[in-house]
Amino acid sequence: MTLTPQWLDELRSRVTLSTLIGRTVKITRAGREYKACCPFHNEKTPSFTINDEKGFYHCFGCGAHGDAIRWMTDQRGLSFMDAVKELAAEAGMDVPAPDPRAAKKAEAQASLRDVTHAAAAWFAQQLSSSNGAPAREYLKKRGISDATRTAFGFGLAPDSRSALKEALGKFPTAMLVEAGMLIAVDDKEPYDRFRGRLMIPIRDARGRVIAFGGRILGDGEPKYLNSPDTPLFDKGRTLFNLDKASPASRQTNRILVVEGYMDVIALAEAGVADVVAPLGTALTENQLAMLWRMVPVPILCFDGDAAGQKAAMRAAARALPLLRPGFSLAFATLPAGQDPDDIVRARGADAFAALLGDAQPLVEQLWAHEVGAGPLVTPEERAALKTRLLGHADAIEDADVRHHYREAFRERLDALFARARPERSSRVPWAPPQRGTRRFAPDPRLQPPGAETRSIGAAGIGAPYMAALLGGLLRYPAALRRHDEALARLAIGNPADAELLDVMLDIANAQEGLDCEGLLAILEPMKVYNRAMTLLRADGMHFSFNRRLEDGEEAAEARETALRDLDEYIGVLVTQPEIRARLAEATADFQRTMDDEGLARQQKLRAMDEDLTRRLAALSDSSRD
Known part of the structure; x- marks a missing residue:
């Protein structure tokens, strides 16, 4: 069956939309249009308009919009083809003939619907008969009224292997089997599928009976039994x-x-x-x-x-x-x-x-x-929880939704384990304990990190360093997959940069072999794209992985150097805040104890911090012109 755009346009032109909608909705004329209270959401002031000239309806309240066919599918619950057929019948148009196979299938389905309709009527008759008294009593005990019983079409399948088969004798046995009413096992005589059960018709979106559900009356298994899948019924x-x-x-x-x-x-x-x-x-x-x-x-x-x-x-x-x-x-x-x-x-x-x-x-x-x-006591149990949660997030195909799920889970994990993410902390790692907690005056040997080294603190990585990192990751996205866990732990002060990094991590985890061009193509429709392009075009970042490279052997060698530098740079950015947090703890401990062991620990951590600072400076110097 081929429904051309021209044929569908002709169908729409023959339907007066206001008349169609006015059958179920109270409408009033408003100039050249009609207005009504929207049938798709509750409202007291009409915001639903119908334009017969243009052939569409629109609600300014909820945004519902469509033509005559859309009205039939959305408001009546019909399938597209059923809506077309019903409108075509009213408009006096012949629906293009289906191909022979489709016609044969439609004819078979119509015949099977005759079977299920007849079965539903017979089951309802049995429930209303004297034999249905126990079943009616059961419904009464369940609090199901006669009105509800009628609305849902309750029925009764007698406890017999042949009662339905005999009642529907006008239909071929093969058709009763195909409709799911009888069971055929090998070469044995087919027999009734539903026996001794309260029957509930299962209907399609148009209210046509296509199958049945049966609840056992008394003891027996299974408690509930549904029709098998048939040409009419796909559960x-x-x-x-x-x-x-x-x-x-x-x-x-x-x-x-x-x-x-x-x-x-x-x-x-x-x-x-x-x-x-x-x-x-x-x-x-x-x-x-x-x-x-x-x-x-x-x-x-x-x-x-x-x-x-x-x-x-x-x-x-x-x-x-x-x-x-x-x-x-x-x-x-x-x-x-x-x-x-x-x-x-x-x-x-x-x-x-x-x-x-x-x-x-x-x-x-x-x-x-x-x-x-x-x-969730041991580190392994906590890690397993994180793995399970991020596994759920990674199952989401939409990149934006996946990103927000990962972020939501990370925030909850931090809160659960009472360990605020570094970028959420307002306390710098070298800050002394609050007033009133010191037992001794501070030792002159205890000095906080110098101002020149404070660009990577628990309040967030300094903007220049963060910009360099993101610019490098945009040029070399392969590093995202290699350092996924480490990058997720970074302290990022700028929320826009934090969002960009999380989106990039989600994309990299879903796309193997990602290059700069491919990453930008995925980012383009997202709100973080402008920030990404700004970072790529930024000048004044003196790291090898921020340079634009041309093709050639020298470029290939420079690219390898940039990747090595980027790996080391990520290691420093991740490690230094953690070292400084430990240094702050060691400093506070030594202030309480003033023992040599505490001093040694504090000095060792300070040396590690200074070494990381030198490595960071060397990485920057190595790429300066």
Whole structure:
């Protein structure tokens, strides 16, 4: 089937958009346009406009925008082709014929829908009969009203191997098997799949029955049984109650995900309509895409026990690679051992709403899970926590989102281990203890580092040194991967430089063999790009790795020298603040004890600090003209 742009334009021109929208939304004329309260978000003052001449609608409040086809897909929940077919029928247009294979597939699906529709009607009839009394009593005990029972199309599958097969005898046996109604094993006679179960129809986005879920009545396993995958039903591409939850979510601007369809039904009974559930599997990429088409941040409601938290982490892991700016997940954790039904029946819908109000963003869910995974006493255990958290961040494909996750985890790690990151500290490493803590006057042999060596302190690396480093890393991105952990520990005083470095580290970890040109190409659409270009063009930085090199043998040799110098430079920048922090501690200790051992330690650290300063000066001198 080929729908050309010309054909689609003709279809749109034959549809009066205001008439189409006016069927479900109260509209009023406003000059040459129409206005209404937006159906996609709650508002009291109309900001939703319809322009028949241009053939589009637009909401100045939430930004909703589209044509007649978009209206059918977004507001009605139809697929693109279903929307086109429905509009074409109204407009008196023939949809281009599909190819023979597609036509045959569509015909087969229509026939299978006849089977599932007939099965749903028969199951509902059985539930209403005298044989359905125990099942109706079960529903009553679960607090499910007759109205809810009818709305969801509850039914009953008798405890028989052939009752459904006989009731649907007008359909070929092979079709009943293909629709998932019968089980065929080898050369044995096919028999009813669902027996002795409360039946719940599973519908597509248009409300058509495509499969069933059955809950056992009495003892037996499995407790819940779903239809197998069929030409109509793909459980990884279907969400239970989507047909009802999609329009409800447009009013509430949220969508909730619970673990099973009985949870959905219990919440519907309590007046919560914007709820869906997967069908016996963890959330798939396709299901996440369906959720994000409704709202940017769906709320997942899982039990607080081990199984529920495991399900939450499976969903989180599946979502991480797909995250993009503005689109994520939130997690509402239910009390252990309680499902939504327990909460709303015991404490009402308000109690459930309160749990939703405490929902955590995805980053907090990951953090809480990993911190609670085991002890964090030894350095190895702490390092393992960091590895797990950064592993989650690295799974994110979007560079900007990945960068912010890495930064969030690093900040939390610093806070957890009560060790502020150097650049966050306002206390220089050689500052003496606070007044009132000294036991003796300072020894004349104790001198703070000279002013000429204070450019690399705990308050942050001096701007010239930081600019030289970033300029070198931009020219030689391979150093980013080699020194990932060391660079992450740097004390950076300028937030803009800190952000640029973190973004570069994220890019380098995701891109092997990165060169300067490739790095700049990735940075170009980001806000840090201008800072990067400023550093590359800066003059007056006297280091070999900041020089522009031409091609040739001399340039190749100079490039090797620059890389060696850059490696050594990074080592100095990382090591010197740590040495100075230890020097400050040794100085304070010696002021308390005044013993020879403390003095020796203080002098050794001072010598190390001075050596690093000389190395830094030598690196700078080596590249001066």
